[in-house]
Amino acid sequence: MKLRSIGWPRELDSAQVRLSVGTSIIACLILLAVLAPFLSPYDPEETNPNERIQPPSLTHVFGTDHFGRDILSRVIFGSRISLVVGIISVGIALFTGIFLGSIAGYYRGKMDETIMRTMDALFAFPAILLAIALVAVLGPSITNAMMAIGVVYTPYFVRLVRGVVLSVRENDFIRAARALGESNIYIIFREVLPNCVAPILVQTTTFLAYAILMEAALSFLGLGTQPPTPSWGRMLSEARGFTEDAPWIAIFPGAAIMIAVLGFNSLGDGLRDILDPRYLGTGLSRLASIIPSLKSFLERSTLRRIGSSDEKLVREAVHQGQNLSKRRKPVVHSNAR
Amino acid sequence: MQVMYGIMASPENIEMARRQLGLDKPVYIQYLVWLTNMLQGNFGASLRTHRPVLQSVLERVPATFLLTMASMTIALVIGILSGVVSASKPGSKLDYIGAVLAQLGMSMPDFWLGIILILVFSVRLQIFPSSGYASMIENPFESLRHLALPAITVGTINAAIITRMTRSSMLEVLSQDYIRTARSKGLSERLVVYKHALKNSLIPVVTVVGTQFGYLLGGVIIVETIFAYPGVGRLLYTSIYQRDYPLVQGSVLTLAFAFCLVNLIVDILYLFLDPRIRYD
Numbered sequence: 001m002k003l004r005s006i007g008w009p010r011e012l013d014s015a016q017v018r019l020s021v022g023t024s025i026i027a028c029l030i031l032l033a034v035l036a037p038f039l040s041p042y043d044p045e046e047t048n049p050n051e052r053i054q055p056p057s058l059t060h061v062f063g064t065d066h067f068g069r070d071i072l073s074r075v076i077f078g079s080r081i082s083l084v085v086g087i088i089s090v091g092i093a094l095f096t097g098i099f100l101g102s103i104a105g106y107y108r109g110k111m112d113e114t115i116m117r118t119m120d121a122l123f124a125f126p127a128i129l130l131a132i133a134l135v136a137v138l139g140p141s142i143t144n145a146m147m148a149i150g151v152v153y154t155p156y157f158v159r160l161v162r163g164v165v166l167s168v169r170e171n172d173f174i175r176a177a178r179a180l181g182e183s184n185i186y187i188i189f190r191e192v193l194p195n196c197v198a199p200i201l202v203q204t205t206t207f208l209a210y211a212i213l214m215e216a217a218l219s220f221l222g223l224g225t226q227p228p229t230p231s232w233g234r235m236l237s238e239a240r241g242f243t244e245d246a247p248w249i250a251i252f253p254g255a256a257i258m259i260a261v262l263g264f265n266s267l268g269d270g271l272r273d274i275l276d277p278r279y280l281g282t283g284l285s286r287l288a289s290i291i292p293s294l295k296s297f298l299e300r301s302t303l304r305r306i307g308s309s310d311e312k313l314v315r316e317a318v319h320q321g322q323n324l325s326k327r328r329k330p331v332v333h334s335n336a337r
Numbered sequence: 338m339q340v341m342y343g344i345m346a347s348p349e350n351i352e353m354a355r356r357q358l359g360l361d362k363p364v365y366i367q368y369l370v371w372l373t374n375m376l377q378g379n380f381g382a383s384l385r386t387h388r389p390v391l392q393s394v395l396e397r398v399p400a401t402f403l404l405t406m407a408s409m410t411i412a413l414v415i416g417i418l419s420g421v422v423s424a425s426k427p428g429s430k431l432d433y434i435g436a437v438l439a440q441l442g443m444s445m446p447d448f449w450l451g452i453i454l455i456l457v458f459s460v461r462l463q464i465f466p467s468s469g470y471a472s473m474i475e476n477p478f479e480s481l482r483h484l485a486l487p488a489i490t491v492g493t494i495n496a497a498i499i500t501r502m503t504r505s506s507m508l509e510v511l512s513q514d515y516i517r518t519a520r521s522k523g524l525s526e527r528l529v530v531y532k533h534a535l536k537n538s539l540i541p542v543v544t545v546v547g548t549q550f551g552y553l554l555g556g557v558i559i560v561e562t563i564f565a566y567p568g569v570g571r572l573l574y575t576s577i578y579q580r581d582y583p584l585v586q587g588s589v590l591t592l593a594f595a596f597c598l599v600n601l602i603v604d605i606l607y608l609f610l611d612p613r614i615r616y617d
Binding site: 014124125126127128129132133136209213216217220221222223233236239240243244247250251254255257258259261262265266269 | 436440441443444445446447448449452453455456460550551552554555556558559562563573574577578585589592593596597
C-alpha cells in the first residue's frame with residue numbers, strides 16, 4: 001500500500017523503517033531465546049578439550065572457545081539471559097517508577113519533595129557506576145545485577161511519570177472525576193495513568209536496550225552472570241585473553257549484543273515518532289480511515305489528549321488531523337547507559 | 338576482617354579489629370564518623386595496602402582526567418561536525434549514512450569496540466599499544482599513543498549521541514524565522530549554518546554533553562580495565578575484586594563528585610551561551 005497516497009507524512013517514513021527493523025530484530029531475539037534448546041547445535045556448557053579454539057567451520061559455525069565450547073550455542077543461549085535480565089530489571093524500574101512517580105505527581109507537597117530529592121541523590125551517580133557499587137556491596141550474581149540495574153533506572157521512570165501526571169492532573173476530566181466523588185486511587189489508575197502510556201512505552205523500550213548493555217557490562221566485569229552460564233558479556237570477558245589468536249570468540253557475542261540493542265533502540269525511536277502528537281493527528285488519522293481498529297484507538301487516545309468527552313469534537317479532531325498538543329522535546333538519556 | 342587478617346585469624350583478633358575500626362558501634366554512628374572524616378578529607382586507609390585512600394585515588398586522577406578530556410574532544414569534534422553536516426542536508430544520502438552510523442554507535446558496547454580496536458590497531462597493524470600509560474609531561478608522544486585507543490573507544494560511542502542531538506537541534510534552529518531572514522538577505526549557506534545557526538543549536542548539546550559526562554565516566558571504568566590503563570576506573574575495578582571497601586567508596590565518591598562538578602560547570606556555561614538565562 002502506498003502510504004503517501006493516503007496522506008502518510010514523510011517524517012513517518014523513517015519511523016516506519018525503524019519500527020520494522022526493531023520489531024523484526026526483537027521477534028528474532030525472542031524466537032532465539034524461546035527455541036534455544038532446539039536451535040543450538042551443541043550443549044552451551046559442554047566442554048571439549050579436543051576442539052579448543054577452533055575457527056569458524058561447518059562443524060562449529062561460530063568456532064569454539066578455549067574450553068572447546070560451541071560459540072554459536074552459547075550465543076543462542078545467551079539471548080535468554082539478556083532478555084530475562086532486561087525485562088526483569090526494567091520491570092522493577094517501571095513498576096517502582098509508576099508507583100512513586102504517580103504518588104509524587106498526584107499528591108505533590110512533602111511526599112513529592114521527599115521522593116524527588118531521593119531520586120536526585122540517585123541521579124548524582126553515573127548509572128553504570130551506581131550499578132557497579134551496588135553489586136560490589138550485594139555480591140556478584142545475576143540476581144543482584146538485575147536488582148542493581150532496576151534500582152539505577154528507577155529515577156528515570158519516576159521523573160517521567162511524575163512529569164506526565166503533573167500535566168494530566170490539571171485537566172478538566174480529572175476535576176470532573178473528583179467532583180463525581182471518585183477515590184484518588186481510582187483517579188490515578190483509571191484516569192491519570194492511561195494518559196501516561198505512550199511516553200512510558202517509549203522509555204521502557206529504550207531502557208530495555210540500556211539494560212541489556214548494562215548487564216553485558218556488569219558480566220564483562222565479572223559482576224553479573226557467573227560461569228559457566230552463557231551470557232554475552234561474560235563471553236566477551238573470557239575472550240579477552242585470546243583476542244590475538246582467536247578473535248571470533250570476541251566478535252560474535254559482541255555482535256549479538258549490538259544487534260539486540262539496535263533492535264530495542266530502533267523500536268523505541270520508531271514508537272517515539274509514531275506516538276508523537278504532531279503525527280497522531282495527521283498521517284495516522286488518514287490511515288485510520290482504512291483500518292477501523294486503529295480508528296477507534298485514535299479516538300480513544302485523542303479523547304484522552306484533548307481531555308474532552310464530547311464525541312463530536314473528538315471525531316472532528318481525529319479526522320481533521322489537528323495538531324492538538326505541543327511538540328515533545330526528544331528525551332535524551334545519555335547518562336543512563 | 339578476612340580480607341585484612343586472613344581466614345586463619347582468631348576470633349579474639351577479629352573482635353579487637355572490629356573495635357579498632359569502630360564496627361561494634363551502631364550503624365548510624367559508624368556513618369556519622371565516616372561522614373565527618375570524609376568531609377575532612379580522611380577517606381580511611383586501604384585494607385590491602387594500608388595507604389590512605391585519598392592519596393591512592395588522587396594519584397590516579399590525572400590519568401583518568403586525561404582520558405576523559407581526550408574522549409570528550411573526540412566525541413565533540415566528530416559529533417558536532419557530523420550532526421551539522423547531516424542537518425544542513427536533511428534527507429540526503431550523507432544524512433542517512435550519518436543516522437545509520439549514529440544508531441550503530443549507540444548500540445555498540447564500548448568494551449566490544451575496545452577489543453575490536455585492539456585486534457585491528459594493536460595486533461594486526463601494530464600502530465598503537467594495547468595497554469599501559471605514559472605521562473603527558475615526561476613523554477608526550479608515548480602518552481598520546483597510549484591514549485589513542487581508549488580515547489577513541491569512549492569518544493566514538495559518545496560521538497553517536499552528540500551527532501543525533503546536534504542534528505535535531507540544528508534542524509529546529511534552521512527552521513526559525515531569523516534563519517529565513519538571514520537567507521533572504523543573500524548570505525551564503527555556510528555563513529547561515531556556521532555563524533547564525535550553530536551557536537544557538539549548541540545550547541541543548543551542552544546539556545547532553547553535561548549529562549553524557551556520567552556515561553563517559555562509566556565508560557572510562559570499563560575501558561580502563563580493557564586497556565590496563567592506570568586510572569580511577571581501574572582502581573575501582575581492582576578494589577572491588579580485592580574487596581577493599583574503603584578504596585571502593587573513595588573511587589565511587591571521586592567519580593560521583595567529578596560528575597556533579599561537571600553538571601555545575603554546564604549550568605554556569607548556560608549563562609554565557611544563552612543570555613536569556615539568568616540565575617538569581
